[in-house]
Amino acid sequence: MTQASRRHRVVVVGAGFAGLFAIKALRKAPVDITLINGTAYHLFQPLLYQVATGILSEGEVAPPIREVLKRQKNVDVRLGWVQDVDTERKIVSVAGPGIDYTVEYDTLIVAAGASQSYFGNDHFADHAPGMKSIDDALELRARIFGAFEVADLQTDPEAVQRWLTFVVVGAGPTGTELAGQIAELAHRTLPGQYRHIDPRTARIILVDAIGAVLNTFGDHLSAGAQRQLEKLGVEVKLNTKVVGVDSTSIEVEDATGRHRIPSMTKVWAAGVAAPPLARKLAESTGAQTDRAGRVLVEKDTTLAGHPEIFVLGDMMNLAGPDGRPLPGVAQVAIQSGRHAADQISRRLAGKESGQPFKYFDKGSLATISRFSAVASIGKLHMSGFLAWVVWVAVHLFYLVGFKNRVTAVLHWAVSFVGRGRSERVATQQQAFARRAIRAYGDPFERDRAAATESRPQASTTAAEGRPVQNPAETGDQATLDGKAERKPLGVRD
Known part of the structure; x- marks a missing residue:
């Protein structure tokens, strides 16, 4: 051609x-x-925190790309x-x-x-997952709901409190929304479901190195958001820098010095790269x-x-x-x-091009809890229920696919009008797969290396006089050969 x-x-x-x-x-x-x-899906990232806290399923925020584009005939989708x-x-x-x-x-x-930025401390990721992918959200769901389950088994009060302490790093929209939903879980959804613990004793701590919650929304909305979080029971620690994270605690530094906060569940919602x-x-x-x-x-x-x-x-x-x-x-x-x-x-079309990109700012939205949000739209600043209605309308508009909108509304009704969470199922694989993949490596590369090591030398048949190939080298399997070195599956570009 x-x-x-x-x-x-x-x-x-x-x-x-x-x-x-x-x-x-x-x-x-x-x-x-x-x-x-x-990935094979389009991710509606603004609602990932609702996957992590059991409100929505991953399918509702991540429709398959091929389904979204199935009527567009000039597109070839490749993984x-x-x-x-x-x-x-x-x-x-x-x-x-x-x-x-x-x-x-x-x-x-x-x-x-x-991608998530840990500001040069990438080892924090093992103990404080970010919120950038479906894998992140499912891991956090397993950790959050699992923390209440494990706490119910403890006999040492200090261990109970350590499991019931949740630290969210980053007071931007993602961190604020996540902290608010964990607080709703602890104080509204889960009480009465455990025999040996009271979920209402959980500590939810929101930490940020800057001096304001939702600092891009302006002083008035920022202060209102902080008051609403504190009303929900969230401890807001501003001007506080994270200096260390391990499996059982997080270390922070503020104007009074360094402090260690015992916590089994940490979430990183600060910084992008x-x-x-x-x-x-x-x-x-x-x-x-x-x-x-x-x-x-x-x-x-x-x-x-x-x-x-x-x-x-x-x-x-x-x-x-x-x-x-x-x-x-x-x-x-x-x-x-x-x-x-x-x-x-x-x-x-042969027309003049090179026109500059002009961004029209349609405003910013963040939800704090059920029926409460903040909205900054041009000169219009609002908070409370009206802002929450605007938040619902905007997010429904941008959710891809009619069925996603319908099921999202149903699940929001269950969670916000009622007290339930439709998506509480979590598995050990979700909780620990990240570290397992890093330790194990790319499964495709390991399988290919094992096949190469076990591949016998080609021999010749007396009848046909041509080499006998290993089955792994015939058919589609032959196309699996590629680079000898590759990063683990979960950390590619």
């Missing part, structure tokens, strides 16, 4: 808000799209993690589960989201990155010297009207995805 006869090839890396909305905006464009994503970008040959190298492959592009959209792919892309193109690893982009969200590469959403560093980088929120990702799609369509 000649350059002139084939359709324009768009490769999209990441199926978050930016990637998904860019693809949908290109549904009628004369392009062939290849979507590469490390994998982009390892490198060859900007000269316009090829991305991808590591899939047990197979490596490459994809050619004419235009590349990189929207791989963000760009994935390693951002650094690799910057090295390939000569682009600069900021302290969080985000790539500095041109005003139209492309890379300097590479107008065919768009970097969107949480991965990009682009200054807003106030001179500060645009925040890593869903609306920035959605609007930047649509902007990139518009630029591609304009180029293909």
Whole structure:
């Protein structure tokens, strides 16, 4: 097929808000799209904390990508993690589960989201999971509900209190919402269900190094959110820095010195960083990155010297009207995805392109507890029940899929009007799989290495005079050969 006869090839890396909305905006464009994503689902990350606290199931916040895009015929969905970008040959190298492959592009959209940042203390992750993936949420669900179960078995009062102490690090929207829901569990949902403990004695501690809860919402809403949290029983410790985390405690430092808080359940909701792919892309193109690893982009969200590469959403560093980088929120990702799609369509139509991306701030929302939220929408600032109604409406609007909206409403009714939690099932695998995968390594790589070691030398049959191949080398299994070294499955780009 000649350059002139084939359709324009768009490769999209990441199926978050930016990637998904860019693809949908290109549904009628004369392009062939290849979507590469490390999971088979699109994640509605703002509601992950409700998966962790038993309100929603993972399926309600993570619909399958293929189902979401099944009516869009110009999309090829592929599972994998982009390892490198060859900007000269316009090829991305991808590591899939047990197979490596490459994809050619004419235009590349990189929207791989963000990862949890432990500010150089990555070993904290074993004892304080973040809140960036379904795996994180399910692990935290197992840890949170498991803590009450184990506490009920203890005979030592100190051990009971250690299991009933929950520390959430980070007083932004995620940390605030999670702390509020754990408090609701302890004080509203679980009392009366245990014979040997009173869940209402649980301590829920919210820690942050800055001096305000929800500091981006303004002083009035921030102070109101803190009062509501304290009314729920959450201990708010501001201007307090985490300096150590282990399996049984967390160590913090404030103006009075260092303190150790015995706790078996810690959650990290502070700080984000760009994935390693951002650094690799910057090295390939000569682009600069900021302290969080985000790539500095041109005003139209492309890379300097590479107008065919768009970097969107949480991965990009682009200054807003106030001179500060645009925040890593869903609306920035959605609007930047649509902007990139518009630029591609304009180029293909021979129209002028290169228009700067203009972000329209639709406001910020955060829920504190049932029937209580805060909302900052332009000059309008509200809190309480009205803000909670707005929060429900906005989140329902952006939930992908009609059935997800219906089941989400039903589960919210169970949890907010009633006292139940529809999704309390948790397993040991969910609680401990993260550490097991790190210790065990990538299962595909281990299986491939074991197959290679046990593979017999090729022999020749007398009848046919040709080598007899090991069964693992025939059929589709032969495609499993790839790189000799690879990172564990759970920590790829």
